[in-house]
Each structure stands twice: as structure tokens, then as C-alpha cells.
Amino acid sequence: MVKVMTKSPVILSIHAHPDDEASKGAAIVAKYKAESGARAILITATGGEEGEILNPAMDTEEVRENLAAIRLEELATSVKIIGYDRAELLGYRDSGMPESEANHNPACFARVPLDVAALRVAAIIREERPDVLLTYPERQSRYPHPDHLRVYDVSMRAREMASNPALEIEGLSPHLIPKVYFHIFTVERIVALHEKFLQLGLESPFSPDWFESVVPDYVATTKIDITGYHAVRSRSLRAHATQIDPASRNWFGLTDTQSEQAYRSEDLFLAIAPSGYVFDGVETDLFAGLRVG
Numbered sequence: 001m002v003k004v005m006t007k008s009p010v011i012l013s014i015h016a017h018p019d020d021e022a023s024k025g026a027a028i029v030a031k032y033k034a035e036s037g038a039r040a041i042l043i044t045a046t047g048g049e050e051g052e053i054l055n056p057a058m059d060t061e062e063v064r065e066n067l068a069a070i071r072l073e074e075l076a077t078s079v080k081i082i083g084y085d086r087a088e089l090l091g092y093r094d095s096g097m098p099e100s101e102a103n104h105n106p107a108c109f110a111r112v113p114l115d116v117a118a119l120r121v122a123a124i125i126r127e128e129r130p131d132v133l134l135t136y137p138e139r140q141s142r143y144p145h146p147d148h149l150r151v152y153d154v155s156m157r158a159r160e161m162a163s164n165p166a167l168e169i170e171g172l173s174p175h176l177i178p179k180v181y182f183h184i185f186t187v188e189r190i191v192a193l194h195e196k197f198l199q200l201g202l203e204s205p206f207s208p209d210w211f212e213s214v215v216p217d218y219v220a221t222t223k224i225d226i227t228g229y230h231a232v233r234s235r236s237l238r239a240h241a242t243q244i245d246p247a248s249r250n251w252f253g254l255t256d257t258q259s260e261q262a263y264r265s266e267d268l269f270l271a272i273a274p275s276g277y278v279f280d281g282v283e284t285d286l287f288a289g290l291r292v293g
């Protein structure tokens with residue numbers, strides 16, 4: 001049975017740090033805001049306090065001393081650029097890179113008891129009643145940051161809690177998010193971008209280890225055409241001036257137009273779908289199976 005949507009579709013994105021909302025899903029959210037009148041909610045788990053300053057122009061003592069506050073300002077700018085309707089901070093501490101000292105801080109996101117963090121997300125799920133959840137996969141070989149892995153755990157547990165009729169949460173009625181997607185980077189995309197650099201006579205930032213650390217093409221169940229929205233991604237990335245070097249060839253070596261020519265979609269893995277929902281080949285619409293027409 002296909003569910004007929006009678007309200008604006010709602011997208012919930014859960015991210016680990018300020019800047020993750022720019023590097024993953026920004027163009028998709030902007031597209032659905034513009035073309036489908038979607039409502040978009042962002043949850044950011046940590047303040048990104050452990051982030052290194054990756055832009056030499058911003059690496060000053062003043063910035064280092066105020067990094068937490070600056071990262072929140074950067075996030076607010078990025079949220080406006082992408083067009084999120086609501087942005088919530090869980091306010092946990094950044095857990096730091098794997099094996100770092102910050103991993104041991106009891107206030108860090110990775111060490112907060114799962115149900116404590118998940119219950120807070122579940123309350124937002126019940127309030128907003130999303131149709132689609134965009135989150136992270138449980139295995140992340142290229143960037144296994146403890147906070148990114150925890151986003152998966154908390155997202156899945158929060159979805160379960162929000163849908164449990166036996167669980168009372170602030171008087172809100174249960175809600176089951178019908179579709180869950182994981183952000184992914186495919187070999188196909190990296191190869192296409194790499195070849196575009198070579199075609200233009202530019203040095204490619206993608207070394208052989210890139211090709212081995214991203215996922216095979218068949219993992220992409222869903223390809224959302226982001227033509228016309230790549231610039232949103234670039235602008236939101238630039239808003240994170242302490243984290244993103246404007247001279248980075250990886251992020252900005254190709255213009256928005258060249259990037260779109262090389263690879264038109266942002267790719268996802270459909271992890272959970274409504275029962276009975278089937279599609280042929282590759283899905284191209286986040287809300288497919290949730291509405292008629």
C-alpha cells in the first residue's frame with residue numbers, strides 16, 4: 001500500500017560535527033526545499049571542539065581560543081545557506097579522532113549512554129514526524145571518527161524509541177520514520193571527479209587510497225540529481241572557514257559547473273524502506289514510495 005502524503009515532506013538529517021551538514025547532503029536538502037517544499041531539520045550532535053584548524057588563514061591564537069564559539073557561528077551560516085528550517089544542537093562534546101585523549105572525556109558524544117542521547121533525538125522525531133532520515137552507515141572505513149560511528153547508533157536507536165507506543169516521551173505520539181538513508185561516497189563518483197581533473201590538465205587530489213576507501217558502486221541504491229545545487233554545497237562548506245581550506249583541491253579544485261559535469265548525483269544507500277516498497281534499478285527520489293504522482 002502506498003502512503004499518500006497530505007503534508008509537506010519532512011527530512012531529518014543527523015550529523016556529528018558542524019561542517020558535516022555541508023559535506024554530506026547539503027545539495028539534496030537544498031533541492032528538496034526548493035522543488036518539493038520540504039521541511040528540513042538538522043540535528044548536530046557535538047560542537048566540534050576537537051576540530052583542527054585546517055585553513056592556514058584562520059589558524060591564529062584568537063581563533064584557537066574561541067574555536068567552539070566560532071564553529072557554532074559557522075554552523076549557523078551554513079544552516080542558512082542550505083535552508084534548514086530548524087537546527088538543533090545536542091551539545092555533546094566532540095569525541096576527537098580515534099585513539100586521541102578526547103575519547104576519554106565522559107561528556108563526549110561517543111561515551112554518553114546510548115539511550116540518553118537517543119531519547120533526545122526521539123523527542124524531535126515525534127515532534128517533527130519525518131518521512132526520511134539521512135544518517136551515517138555503521139561502517140565508515142575512510143573516516144572512522146568515533147562521533148560519526150555514534151551518529152549511526154543514536155539515529156537507529158532514536159528511530160526505534162520514537163516508534164515505540166509503550167514509550168512515553170513528553171506526551172508526544174509515536175512516529176515511525178518510513179525511510180532511512182546512509183550518506184555514501186562511491187568509487188564511481190571519485191573516479192569521475194579524478195578523470196575530470198585529468199581531462200582539464202589539472203593535478204587530481206585523489207590518490208590511490210581514495211579508490212580503495214570508498215564504497216563500490218552497487219551500494220548506491222539511490223542517486224539524487226543535484227544539478228544546480230552543487231553551489232549550495234560549496235557555499236556551505238566555505239562557511240566553515242576554520243575547517244575548510246578555500247585552497248583545497250579536494251573541495252574546490254573543480255568549479256561547481258565542472259563538478260556537475262563530472263558527476264551529477266549525490267548518492268545514498270536506502271537502509272530501511274516501508275514494507276512492500278520496491279523499485280527497479282536505482283532510486284532517484286527520496287520520497288518515492290511515500291506519495292502518489
Ligand SMILES: [Zn+2]
Pocket residue numbers: 016017020145148
Ligand atoms: Zn565530522
